[in-house]
Every structure is written in C-alpha cells, then in structure tokens.
Amino acid sequence: MKAYPKTSGMRQLTAAESLAVLMVLGMMSSPARAEENEDTFTPYARGLYGYDSNLFRLQNDQEANAVLGTTDTSESYYTLAAGLDMNLRVSRQVIRAHAEYNQTWFNQYRQLNYDGRDAYLKWDWLVGSRAKGDVGIAEKLTQASYANVKKPVSNLIRTRQRFFNAAIKVDNPWLVKLGAERVDTDNNASVQKALDATVDTVHAGVQYTSGKGSTVELISRRSDGQYPNRQLVGLDPVDNGYRQWDNGIAIAWAPTGKTQVSGKLNYTQRNYAEVPHRDYSGLTGLLAMDWMVTGKTTLKASLHRDIGALENDTASHTLNQGIALGADWKPTAKLVFNAQLSHDDISYTGDPGFALSTAPAREDQLTTVQAGLQYSVLRNTRLGLMLKRGVRDSSEALSSYGYNSAMINLRSEF
Template structure:
C-alpha cells in the first residue's frame, strides 16, 4: 500500500471561490446540451451568506470578532458555439465583480475563460485542444487569514486519438497547468504541473470501453518553502499506470473507473518515494422515475492551499441524488466525507502523530428554469473539518446560503 496511516481522497474542501464560479458552470451547461450555434450574451446576479466565511477554527478568536459575512456578485460574459464542417469551437468568457459587506478587503474582480476546439481529420483522427483561465478568491479552508488571496489558474491541453480499428483506438494527450497566488504568504503554493499520457482503448459494440493509460506528471514549485532546517523542495514526479473503464452495466446503470499503480517521488516528503494503489470509481443510476443517483469513492494525491504542506494523500466517498421535480424545477443533494493524510517531511520530527484530519460536506441546491434561457437557483452547503493539533489545524463548522439568477440572450 502507499501509506501505513489512514489515507484521504481528493479534497472535498468547500472553496469560497467555487461559490462564485457556479453561475459560469451553469452557463456552460445551458450552452452545451442545447448545442445552439452562434454568439450568446450572458448575465447574472447573486447573493450569499456564510456564517464562518474565513473558516475560523473553534479554538481561535474570529477576525475583528466577526465570523459571518454577506456578499453580492454581478457578472457578464459571452457563450459561443460554432460548428464548421467537422470541427466545433466552444467558448465561454465571463467577468465578475464580488463585494463583501464586512470583510471589504476581500472584494475582487473575477475572470473566467474557457475555449475548446473539437477537431476531426478524416475518418481516423480526432481530438481536442483548449485553454482555460480563471481568477478567483482562493480557499480559506486550510489557510488562517483575513487577507485577500486571489488565485490565478492557467491551463492548456491537447488531445489526439487515432482509430486503428472500429473497436480499437490509440490516444495521446498533454496538459500544462499553472497556479499563482496573490498573497506573499501563499506564494510557496505557486506551481506548474505538466502531464503527458498515452492510452490504448478498446470499445466493443456494446458501447462500453476499457483502456490502459500510462501517465507522467511533473510538478515544479518556483518558490522554496522555508523550514527550521533550511528550505523545502516541493517539486515532484508522478508515474501512473492505470485502467480506465466506462461500463454500461444496464440500461440505467453506468460505472466509470480510473485506477491503478502510482509511484510518486517528492524528496521533501518522508522517504521521498511513495507507491501503491491510486484511483477513483464513479457510479450513476438513472431509473425511469424522476430521481437519479450517483456515488464515488477515491484514493488520490491532491494539492492543498496551506502554508505548512503542499500535498495530501486522501481517501473519501460521496453520494448524491437529483430530483427532476417538474419540467422546470430540479433539486440536487450531495454528501461527502474525506480523510486527508499528511505525509511527514524528512526534515520533520519522525515521531509526530495526529497528522490526519477529515472534511465533511453536505449540500442542497434547487434550480428553477423560469424560461429556456433564464434560471434561478438557491443552495445551501455545510462544511466541517475535524482538525489536526500537530499541524495547527483546528476544528470548524460552516454553513453557506446562495441565491443566483442567470440569463442567456
């Protein structure tokens, strides 16, 4: 196994920034399923309240004696979708402005852009190329501060597939992703991750598929993290050999998995090399009624926006359901649990304990499709962290309420 201590899966951390991105995701959802061609304008307004906005632990005083806050947001953008012969281009671009009632120093202007070219060449070659940029407020789940910490993310990718046979396909892809943090104390989390992968895919007539994926990820951190014994190097190399499965088990059940062997070399952590099983399993059940279900389990490495460590090894599980109450009203409910294991660095004291914590989240969201291009949504989310005294991460609970209205025209 990769680790002797309890492991955690992908972070469930409820990012404050993610709240502000929800409307743009909705705009994409509106554009993609309908596949309407042309240029559409997008606009939205929103309101939110959080009773522990900065995720202050129970054992620490609040900033200025204030834990809760309200915010307002306004955003505008464009959605573009165009098919030219066998090629298709999809673009979503948005600018937003977020203002808080009490913690006014957190006010910021957000940016979001995603452009994807879905290409085909003849009858055997196909793939996609794209770029993504977003500017939003970073998470405070693992970072104790009341200073504004804007995070910028840039991602570029290229993917190409060659159909060897009606049932066989070879695919190769490359991704480059870069994160930059505005706050000086968080600059040690600035990083660039480059991933290259190749896959041999088999897809029989049933529509299910299975593939063998080989992948290498290299992470580079330009700023070295200070420590009592000098500086820490967070750079890593991760090699993966996994099986990708997309199985239509029945007419109403789909199982997806990407799992296998992973070897990670990161000299600043423990013995420097960790290897073993790593992966994620998703299941979807859609009976003929109005309710659909989903569930996931995972065991993965994941980055963390902390001043103490850069990555955790996580394991977790989630369940969810979607109820199509009427033709215009949809309700989503989700719950998740994740346990995070912090691998002690080689420069840290070997006998340290209490290096794990856990995150729990639960959410409920209702969406009313007033008209075909107008949607109003309201949601609630709860997040809690068990904490780790050794890492100075205290226990906390937080509740968030959000209301948004969006329109495409």
C-alpha cells in the same frame, strides 16, 4: 495575534436588495436555444448572493476574537458577472470559446473585494474518419479558499492551462489516445508564493469499445511538478518539485439501460526532489455509479482514493480517501432538486513539515452535506439555491471547524 477590524464606507446592499438585483437580471428577455449543430453566440449575465457562518474556518470564539477582534465569524457577499459562450462550426471543425468578467463584494471585510475572470478557447478538431481531438488554452482568476489561511487576507490565484488531446482509430474497436497539458498556478499573496507551480503532464493509452458501448482503457500518465519558490519549513528551504507516474485502467460500463458504472484504478508513484521520506507509492482510484430509479429520480454513489493538495493548503500532497452519496429529483421539466453527503479521511503524510520531524502526521476528517435546487424561471433564465453544512475534525490544534453556508444565484442568457 493581529486583529482584522471590519471596514466601513459606502452603504452595503442588503440581502433583499441583492436579491432584487438578481431578479432584474432574470427579467432579461432571451431567444430560444439554438440547435446543437448550429453556430451559437450567447451573451449572459449572472448574479450570486452568498452567506457563510464561518468564512475563515475558525475553531472557536477564542480563536475568532484573537484573529478578527470579534466572535462574529459570519460574512455575506455578492457577485455580478457578464460573459458569453460561443460555438462556431467551420466545415467539420468546431471552435468553442467562453469569456466571463466578474466582481465580488464582501459586506464586512471589504479588503477582500476582487475582480475575477474565466476564459477559454478550444478547437475540437477532426481529420478524416480516424482522428479527432481538441487543443486549447484557458485562464481563470479567482479568490483562494480561506480554510487554511484562516484570516481575512486576499490571495488571488491565476491558473493558466494549455492542452492537446488526440484519439486515433487504428481498427474497430480500438483507439490510441494521447495528450499533453501544462498548468501554471500563480498566487498574488506573498505568504502563498511557495504554492506557485508549473505542472507538465503527458499521457498515452489504448481504448477498447464493446459492441454495446462499454469501454476499457489502459493508460499511462506522467506529471512533473516544479515549484520556483521554496517552502520554508522551520529554517530549511524545501524544494517541492516532484515526478508522478499513474499507470492503470479505466472503465465505463452500462450494465442496464438505467445504470451507469465508471471507474479507474492506478498504481501511483510520486517522488520528490527533496525530503524523499514523503514519497508515495500505492493504489489510487475512483468508482462511481449512477442509477436512474425512475425517469425523474437518479441516485449516485462514489468511492475515491487519491493524492493531491486539499484546498490549496500545501505544496505537498495529502492522501484523501472518501465516499459520496447523492440524489437528483426532477419533478417537472423546470425544477430539479439535488442532495449530496460526502465524507473524507485526509492524511498529511506528504507535508515536509511532518516528514522532517518526529511528530505524527496530521489526520483530518471532513464531512459535508448539501441540498439545492435549480428552477427555470423563464426560457433561458435559471434560478439556483444551495444550502451546505461542513464539519472538519483535525488532530492538529485549532484546525477543526464547522460552518453553514447558503447561496442563491440567477443566470440569464440573451
């Protein structure tokens, strides 16, 4: 297997120097925040320094030596970004905009350096007293995950989104809701072109709101996925196009002033244009609860079962079932701590590679634990720290891994 040597060149910033850059950003003066009903124009700068003990998610030293030419799987990187957020009121209408340009540099694998961007433009519209909604466009360019590529190959993913949503009050307490969305995803790495996709979604539903603010919604959603580049499975080119229906119910309920419960339950059907053995039909859903134990402490829990691509590793779906537990603690007005533990069981029954063979489908278990804090250094300057540990156990050879990561970031508005 080809080794990827580490590159050298101009001297890289050390961790201390990177943090110094972030602190300089934090010293930028900034005015007080505007009131919610006022027009706002908020430029900002942010910086991030990150470390990952196993960036390419390799299983052991033997695999690392074969892929990287070394057993050292760690890497550090830093990101600098500038952007702006804008809210503009025109009578009862609100125009919202966001734009950011960012650059990321890696300390060892410099061929992965990239320029990214993130932008959207949205109109929150209101017609009379009965109809409201939003319409907008968004685009994001960022580096793909290395979790399944497992080598230092750059793949920038460009995601473009166009959407329209409306809610029409027909009679208290009833709302009719409808919307449409198109998402285009493009990969610039030739080996990932099979993942290029266009997904068109339309949805409609009816929502009931109780006198205490709880809601129940009946909803139907149809998604059509088109993949212009066929996925090569062995010698067979496979079309991953599909049609998916999600029909179900969604609720939001506050049983007490300190407890929020939300959830959805759907009957989901996904049918593929080719290799129908991987079609899916069954229940999917989410159940989440937030409990404000005290004015400073909130506990969170959620259960989910859904289908979709995990970490963009395949154009077909995986069946994901998992649980997450979390906690937020705000000891002061300037400081917030948070922690989360999650576990997912992942089945690759939707992968055409397994559907076309007699081999058992791949099964993974992914467990992550993370802890972090947010601290308001100045009026509009926030410092963040995140520590994370992840472990994946897989039935497929060389697909298990473990990693530790840390990120420190600073954002200043002015």
